[in-house]
Amino acid sequence: MAKLRLGVLASGRGSNLQAIIDNIEAGKLDAEVAVVISDKPAAYALERARNHGIPDKYINPGEFPGKAEYEKSIVECLKENRVELVVLAGYMRLVGKVLLEAYTNRIMNIHPALLPSFPGTHGQRDAVEYGVRFSGCTVHFVDSGMDTGPIILQAVVPVMQDDDEDTLAARILQEEHKVYSQAIQLCAEGKLTLEGRKVRIGG
Helix, strand or coil: CCCEEEEEEECCCCHHHHHHHHHHHCCCCCEEEEEEEECCCCCHHHHHHHHCCCCEEECCHHHCCCHHHHHHHHHHHHHHCCCCEEEECCCCCCCCHHHHHHCCCCEEEEECCCCCCCCCCCHHHHHHHHCCCEEEEEEEECCCCCCCCCEEEEEEEECCCCCCHHHHHHHHHHHHHHHHHHHHHHHHCCCEEEECCEEEECC
């Protein structure tokens, strides 16, 4: 059977990308990374792709007159590589209309908090400061909002009394590396159905 072709967008070190690659190579994930795209030329995610023989591309947002043109270039690259599912792995830009329309309900993201609580770029810090007893991570489909898309899977971790942002982030990251691949595998198996805001898992 043909494997689900993934296009990964990343801005940084790409640890979730590495976990996905590792799970693919271990036979735990019926997918293949078709291309890794970054908006940062020095993003280590690009190096991870090269280390595994995966096509990589740096697309400089500064070379385009606006966001729409920049995203058109991304879509062209995704289409050239026959990408079926777009996976955000530490991609630090809000996805815009062009990309959303090209891959409607086919863009996934993982966020280091239990959405809808603590969206945004500092989910772990906000959870610690608020004093919650549990936090975790959320895999969701991407919509036009900031971490507001329909939830696919979540994983829960305890928040210890002596936790700071870094220690909680490390504990959450361990779960991210598991649950993201689980969500992608469900998509590869055709088991995800979107009904309004609810993601149904079948089979």
